[in-house]
Amino acid sequence: xxxxxxxxxxxxxxxxxxxxxxxxxxxxxxxxxxxxxxxxxxxxxxxxxxxxxxxxxxxxxxxxxxxxxxxxxxxxxxxxxxxxxxxxxxxxxxxxxxxxxxxxxxxxxxxxxxxxxxxxxxxxxxxxxxxxxxxxxxxxxxxxxxxxxxxxxxxxxxxxxxxxxxxxxxxxxxxxxxxxxxxxxxxxxxxxxxxxxxxxxxxxxxxxxxxxxxxxxxxxxxxxxxxxxxxxxxxxxxxxxxxxxxxxxxxxxxxxxxxxxxxxxxxxxxxxxxxxxxxxxxxxxxxxxxxxxxxxxxxxxxxxxxxxxxxxxxxxxxxxxxxxxxxxxxxxxxxxxxx
Numbered sequence: 001x002x003x004x005x006x007x008x009x010x011x012x013x014x015x016x017x018x019x020x021x022x023x024x025x026x027x028x029x030x031x032x033x034x035x036x037x038x039x040x041x042x043x044x045x046x047x048x049x050x051x052x053x054x055x056x057x058x059x060x061x062x063x064x065x066x067x068x069x070x071x072x073x074x075x076x077x078x079x080x081x082x083x084x085x086x087x088x089x090x091x092x093x094x095x096x097x098x099x100x101x102x103x104x105x106x107x108x109x110x111x112x113x114x115x116x117x118x119x120x121x122x123x124x125x126x127x128x129x130x131x132x133x134x135x136x137x138x139x140x141x142x143x144x145x146x147x148x149x150x151x152x153x154x155x156x157x158x159x160x161x162x163x164x165x166x167x168x169x170x171x172x173x174x175x176x177x178x179x180x181x182x183x184x185x186x187x188x189x190x191x192x193x194x195x196x197x198x199x200x201x202x203x204x205x206x207x208x209x210x211x212x213x214x215x216x217x218x219x220x221x222x223x224x225x226x227x228x229x230x231x232x233x234x235x236x237x238x239x240x241x242x243x244x245x246x247x248x249x250x251x252x253x254x255x256x257x258x259x260x261x262x263x264x265x266x267x268x269x270x271x272x273x274x275x276x277x278x279x280x281x282x283x284x285x286x287x288x289x290x291x292x293x294x295x296x297x298x299x300x301x302x303x304x305x306x307x308x309x310x311x312x313x314x315x316x317x318x319x320x321x322x323x324x325x326x327x328x329x330x331x332x333x334x335x336x337x338x339x
Contacts, residue, residue, distance in 0.1 A: 004188040008067070012060035012192035016199035019056035023209050027052045032095045032212060048208060051095050053168065054215020056203075057196040058088045061222065064192035074185065076229055079119020084222045086111035087154065091214035105151070108217075112150040115225070116143055121232060122225045124149065130239040131312040150224055153247055156254035157220035161277040163211040164204040166290040170250075170297055172197040174223050177246055177301055181238045182230040190226070193219075241311045245304055248315065249276070249297045252322050276322075279329035296321075 019026065027033035027050035034049040062081055069077035090107055093099055099107075116123050124146045127136040138145050160167060175194040179187065197219075203209040211219070227246060231238050253276045280289035300318050304311045 004068075004071075005191040008064045008188045008192040009195040012064060013195040013199050015060040015063065016056040016196035019052065019059065020199060020203040020209060023050035023052045023056075023203070026050070026055070030092070030096075032092070032214075049164070049210045050208060051163075051210045051212025051214070053163070053200045053204065053209050053211040054088060054091060054213075054218055056200050056209075057193065057211075057215060058084055058218045058222075060196045061189070061193050061219075064189050068189060072185070075119050076121045077189070079115050079122050080189075080222060080225055080229075082118060083111065083115035083122075083150075083225055084218050086115070087221045088214050088218035091212065091217035094213040094217070105155075108151045108154055109147060112147045112221070113143065115221075116146050116150075122146065122228050124228055124231070126235075127240045128235050129241050129312070130308075131241070146228065149228075150221055152251065152254070153224040154217050154220045156247070156250040158213065158216045159254050159257055159275055160216075160250045160293075161275050162290055162293070163216060164207070164209065165201065166277065166293060167211050167216060168197050168201040168204050169290075169294055171219055171223060172201060173294070173298055173301075174227075174246060177305075178223065178226050178230055180305065181234065181242065182226065183233045186226060186230060193222070239311065241315055242304060242308075245311060245315055245318070246301055248300075248318050249293075249322065252319060256326065274330075276326070276329075279326065283329060283332060296325075 024033065030052070032051040034051070062084055065077040065081040065084070068074070069081070087108070090099075090104065090111065094104060123142050125138055125142040127138070129136075157167065160170075172194060175190050175197060179190045179194070182190065200209065200211065200215075204211075224247070227243050231240065231243050257275060277289060277293055280292050283289070284292060296318075300314045304314055
């Protein structure tokens with residue numbers, strides 16, 4: 001099994017590196033290169049972005065899932081592969097043509113339902129929280145609940161912003177968390193995902209490369225589905241609140257954005273509302289804002305690993321801190337606007 005980790009991780013890193021090195025020509029040919037030029041020194045203009053990073057991770061991840069399905073015949077890899085490919089294409093179409101939110105949502109619901117139908121191991125059939133003595137069984141509502149969770153996470157991650165550095169960094173952290181919480185059969189796949197994300201993160205820091213919608217959609221769904229599978233396989237150790245805490249910050253921010261958009265008369269999927277990263281950038285420079293956002297995601301999850309009994313309390317604390325932070329940041333942003 002350890003040999004598979006190394007083989008898939010090295011292979012994923014090589015494929016990701018090849019895609020990243022050819023990002024400019026590939027993005028231009030696929031129509032996802034942000035227009036721009038060059039600096040006086042002839043170096044690439046940092047405003048030019050190849051939204052091809054999602055392919056650099058999804059392609060080796062799909063190859064790893066194909067290999068693992070061939071080796072094990074476990075249906076979960078087929079379901080994960082179907083979901084990843086479908087949302088990769090959906091995100092690519094969104095990068096090229098900016099799909100209407102309603103159309104994008106409808107396709108996301110259909111793709112999620114198909115992936116869960118072909119891989120029942122990705123379905124959330126019960127909820128076991130650390131603060132409840134009994135599990136909550138969803139019965140016939142399980143497929144609907146799972147689809148809503150998957151699509152909700154996809155939209156939450158897509159709305160978070162920071163697709164050059166922040167999202168690859170958070171997704172790499174999520175992959176490490178799933179490595180800790182998951183079962184052994186997930187380790188080879190997670191090693192491939194983590195290796196490819198690490199390569200994309202390096203190129204994102206250098207500038208000019210972004211996950212794009214293709215990466216934000218497909219990788220959010222892939223990691224979310226892996227989290228569901230890890231929960232189903234190890235529910236005695238991994239509670240539902242552990243999984244919720246993992247994705248809580250972007251989900252809270254998306255819910256706030258959706259509700260405020262509806263109250264303002266806009267679509268809940270509108271992309272022009274100020275997210276948490278935008279508000280942090282009003283107070284800090286862009287790099288520090290991303291670091292604060294990442295810390296907001298990482299610290300509670302690390303504490304939950306160190307002291308599992310605090311997981312439910314951390315859910316409450318993160319929600320309260322988010323509410324206070326949003327109130328303070330939005331007031332400062334309004335003050336800057338008036339000034």
